[in-house]
Amino acid sequence: MNKSTLIDIGVNLTNKRFEKDREEVIRRAQIAQLNGLLVTGTSVEESQKALTLCRYYQTIFPDFLYSTAGVHPHDADHVSPDYLDQLRMLAKQEEVKAIGECGLDFNRNFSEPAQQQKVFSEQVALAAEMQMPLFLHQRDAFEPWFSTLSPYLSKVPAMVAHCFTGSKSELIQCIAADMYIGITGWLCDERRGQSLRDIVSLIPLNRLLIETDAPYLTPRTIRPKPKGSRNEPCYLPFIAKEIASITGLDQEEIAWQTSRNAKKVFDFPSKKEMYK
Structure with missing residues (x-):
């Protein structure tokens, strides 16, 4: 096996913290032997930016960048009346591989809970309509989140619990529902990630995905420590290494x-027949 098979399924590459050196960040990811990045869309505007970014770098980094299209719960209060139509058009583009990041966040409530629920439900239905996977966010809202998703478990190709930090019972429910579990550098922080470290071994390998959520959640296990606090896709191997250390x-x-x-989930193209 070759570690060049690593794929980062959650990168906020449109974030302004990457404005000055975005191309170098992508190049460092390739040097770190990553084989693909999925750029996260968090609003209609950011989803369009993500798609534009993928297309812009296609000639430099062919078959390396793909994106999602969705509205994060923090942005639910700001959707336009035609936002679903705009997401639908974005979702038809070949570079766009999932609906999301969407979900519920009752931890910070940057948008009203009722509006979060409305926008989330509409995007779940859109994923079923478009037959696309869901890239999902959830914080302090597991029961309504799971209840919204339950009727669609057999109607959506795949569901990805992005940046999972939930409890053991929540993890078991997600796995029982055949969801994929996204693990980030949160696992590499024994101070706040211990509960996740305690249960990560329960995730079957065929349901596990890894992601940096860059520029956030920089793994604390990086040695030598990076000069800045910004996370990058090139640090993805540290997450795989930590999972290996914990699970054996x-x-x-x-x-x-x-x-x-x-x-399988995001229909990334096979390279060098690596998946055969």
Whole structure:
């Protein structure tokens, strides 16, 4: 197995913290032997930016950048009357691989809970209509979140619990529902990530995905420590390494299987027949 099979399924590459050196960030990801990035869309505007970014870099980094299209719960209060039509048009583009990041966040309530629920429900229905996977956010809202998704478990190709930080019972429910579980550098922080470290071994390898959520959640296990606090896709191997350390699984097997999962969920193109 070759660790070049690593795929980062959650990168906020449109974030302003990447404005000065975005191309170098992508190049460092390739040097770190990553085989693809999924750029996260968090609003109609950011989803359009993500798509534009993927197309802009296509000639430099062919078959390397793909994106999602959706409205994050923080942005639910700001959607336009035709936002679903705009997402639908974005979702028809070949670079766009999932609906999201969408979900519920009752931790910070940057948008009204009722509006979050409305916008979330509409995007779940859109994913079923378009037959596309869902890239999902949830914080302090598991029951209404799961209740919204339950009627669609057999109607959507795949559901990805992005940046999972929930409890053991929540993890078991997600796995029982055949969801994929996205693990970030949160796992690498024993101070706030211990509960996740305690249960990560419960995730079957065929349901595991890894992501940086860059520029956020920089792994604390990076040595030497990076000069800045900004996370980058090139740090993804540290997450795979930490999962291996905790679970006792082989790091190369984790890398290969998680990338196989990513290819299956998001329809990434196979490279060098790596998935055969």
